[in-house]
Amino acid sequence: MQLQVTGEVWYWRGPAPFHFVTLPEPLSAQIRAVAPALTYGWGMIPVVATIGEITFETSMFRKNELYVVPIKNVVRHGEGIEVGDTVTIDLVMTPR
Numbered sequence: 001m002q003l004q005v006t007g008e009v010w011y012w013r014g015p016a017p018f019h020f021v022t023l024p025e026p027l028s029a030q031i032r033a034v035a036p037a038l039t040y041g042w043g044m045i046p047v048v049a050t051i052g053e054i055t056f057e058t059s060m061f062r063k064n065e066l067y068v069v070p071i072k073n074v075v076r077h078g079e080g081i082e083v084g085d086t087v088t089i090d091l092v093m094t095p096r
Contacts, residue, residue: 001030001031001034001038001092001093002090002091002092002093003027003030003090003091003093004088004089004090004091005021005023005024005027005069005088005089005091006086006087006088006089007021007022007023007024007086007087007089008021008022008084008085008086009021009071009076009081009082009083009084009085009086009087010022010083010084011083018070018071019070019071019073019076019081019083020063020068020069020070020071021068021069021071021087021089022063022066022067022068023060023066023067023068023069024066025066027067028062028065028066028067031045031060031067031093032062038093040059042061043061043062044059044060044061045059045060045061045067045093046058046059046093046094047059047060047069047091047092047093047094048091048092048094049069049089049090049091049092050089050090051071051075051079051081051087051088051089051090052078052079052087053078053079054074054075054078054079056072056074056075057094058070058072060091069089069091071087
């Protein structure tokens with residue numbers, strides 16, 4: 001499954017700080033429908049993501065009923081992305 005999402009980068013301080021983009025409800029609903037075939041446990045869904053010129057592997061997961069995509073610091077720094085920026089992410093779900 002391949003998708004493209006555009007969203008605002010937000011920061012979660014948590015026990016380990018991370019940056020995310022939240023998928024909108026229609027895309028999250030599509031993913032929920034196929035998630036059992038894609039997850040490798042705890043609801044994590046492996047993806048290959050591309051932002052700008054950088055492609056990276058990560059795992060998206062549900063937060064408050066919507067899926068979120070973690071944005072690695074190396075990607076943020078390499079593409080000059082800051083909290084509040086709007087980015088477009090190409091996602092390819094890679095079932096394990």
